[in-house]
Amino acid sequence: MAKYDYDLFVIGAGSGGVRAARLAAVSGAKVAIAEEHRVGGTCVIRGCVPKKFMVYASEFSHHFKTAKSYGWSIEKASFDWPHFLEEKDKEIARLSGIYVRNLQNAGAELAHGKAKLLDAHTIDIDKVGRRTADRILIATGGRPWMPAELPGVEHCITSNEAFHLTELPKRIVIAGGGYIAVEFAGIFNGLGCEVTLVHRGPNILRGFDDDVRSHLTEELEKRGVTVILGASHTAVEKGAGGLVSKLSNGHECESDVVMLSLGREPYTEGLGLETAGVELTGKGAVKVDKFSRSNVENIWAVGDVTDRINLTPVAIREGQAFAETEFYGRPTSFDHEMVASAVFSQPPIGSVGLSEADARKQYGKVDIYLARLKPMKYAFSHGDERALLKLVVECETERVLGCHVVGPDAPEIIQMAAIALKMGVTKPQWDATCAVHPTMSEELVTLREKHVPIGLGQVA
Ligand code: FAD
Numbered sequence: 001m002a003k004y005d006y007d008l009f010v011i012g013a014g015s016g017g018v019r020a021a022r023l024a025a026v027s028g029a030k031v032a033i034a035e036e037h038r039v040g041g042t043c044v045i046r047g048c049v050p051k052k053f054m055v056y057a058s059e060f061s062h063h064f065k066t067a068k069s070y071g072w073s074i075e076k077a078s079f080d081w082p083h084f085l086e087e088k089d090k091e092i093a094r095l096s097g098i099y100v101r102n103l104q105n106a107g108a109e110l111a112h113g114k115a116k117l118l119d120a121h122t123i124d125i126d127k128v129g130r131r132t133a134d135r136i137l138i139a140t141g142g143r144p145w146m147p148a149e150l151p152g153v154e155h156c157i158t159s160n161e162a163f164h165l166t167e168l169p170k171r172i173v174i175a176g177g178g179y180i181a182v183e184f185a186g187i188f189n190g191l192g193c194e195v196t197l198v199h200r201g202p203n204i205l206r207g208f209d210d211d212v213r214s215h216l217t218e219e220l221e222k223r224g225v226t227v228i229l230g231a232s233h234t235a236v237e238k239g240a241g242g243l244v245s246k247l248s249n250g251h252e253c254e255s256d257v258v259m260l261s262l263g264r265e266p267y268t269e270g271l272g273l274e275t276a277g278v279e280l281t282g283k284g285a286v287k288v289d290k291f292s293r294s295n296v297e298n299i300w301a302v303g304d305v306t307d308r309i310n311l312t313p314v315a316i317r318e319g320q321a322f323a324e325t326e327f328y329g330r331p332t333s334f335d336h337e338m339v340a341s342a343v344f345s346q347p348p349i350g351s352v353g354l355s356e357a358d359a360r361k362q363y364g365k366v367d368i369y370l371a372r373l374k375p376m377k378y379a380f381s382h383g384d385e386r387a388l389l390k391l392v393v394e395c396e397t398e399r400v401l402g403c404h405v406v407g408p409d410a411p412e413i414i415q416m417a418a419i420a421l422k423m424g425v426t427k428p429q430w431d432a433t434c435a436v437h438p439t440m441s442e443e444l445v446t447l448r449e450k451h452v453p454i455g456l457g458q459v460a
Pocket of ligand 1: 011012013014015016017034035036037038039040041042043044046047048049051113114115116139140141142159180267270271302303304305310311312313315
């Protein structure tokens, strides 16, 4: 008789949980996975995937403008929001179905309901009942953080609701300066809404390279997004003409929708982690070691709930490393260095490695190579959109420490650059790469002149 019902019980069928459950089940282990919402998790249901569909939908307006400069006439372009929502939801349902089938085909059991720990080996699943497991994996992800004390917070939405608005707003105020706020600013702007982005910091996209941050702010403004920096919401009120955002700088702006995108928090509420003795960080994330193991010997955690790098591919790789270690006898830890990321803003960003500021802090002397250019695609248009390409190179070893691109296809470009940076490419090796012509990314391999940032004089 087995001591427990399962060898592995996974809580949360998102990116990390599904990968771990599937691999563990394929190894022959008896596996169950609980999901309180829809299989696929944030990425598939209310994150990366539907967001990217919205980005695609919204980019057409910009393409139409460019098309005109190439001789096309597009007189009656119009956008049907309900049609878009229907198509998006169909595709999301299809993808979620694939996740369910993959789990089933691997032999994992799916339990629909909110799961919570009763002790280190016992899980209670809402409307399903109690189950026991030898090992437990917490993969519950994150959720939008809401400032409960903000007067009028109940009038606001988060990214979760932005995917299901029954009507496309004419005016939207987005609070926040992170990648989700910036991406939705581009989406709603592209779909014809009047967008105001309100961020309390001195610039958007904290953590990204400073040149990237200021470049994107300029480009957003060129496309018609109003960016208000150094201000935050003090209240949101219902007025006669819509919602009124009261800001800390004394300004007020009226809109149809106020979206709060003020960060995300690990989703551990009601999980019973304290009952099982699982330790959390100060930010409420599950504290884990490099093998994603918590302080409780038989409990692990992967993905956003651990608040390491909160991206889908990272959650997947952490889930995979856990399964390889525990069910295939191959101790594996995911390396969180040099993880490339993209912001699907308009224009988009691709970034890998260190920002200039972080590189200076860590390595002292660095060389900067930087180009700003008009993307060839816009050669005929009178708009003044610019792309930015930047390399951060360690002086002593000539190792490329960071690569940052803002412009068309930047996320696609950075995926390839990430391979080179992960391998420790040096600037001479980078330069030895022959350009692909005519492309925007060829500029990256032809950057020869060192850039001296304003204010730094000759200090490399
Ligand atoms: P999740 O995918 O969040 O899955 C957790 C699952 O656990 C959820 O389905 C949840 O319902 C379930 N759950 C939680 N608690 C319980 C419980 N007690 N019982 C049962 N089930 C439970 N990342 C990228 O890499 N690229 C992007 O472009 C990108 N865009 C994003 C856009 C938005 C708007 C958002 C919000 C996120 C985006 N992300 C993106 C981040 C990405 O979605 C997450 O990093 C990823 O989904 C994390 O995976 P996870 O497995 O940790 O958790």
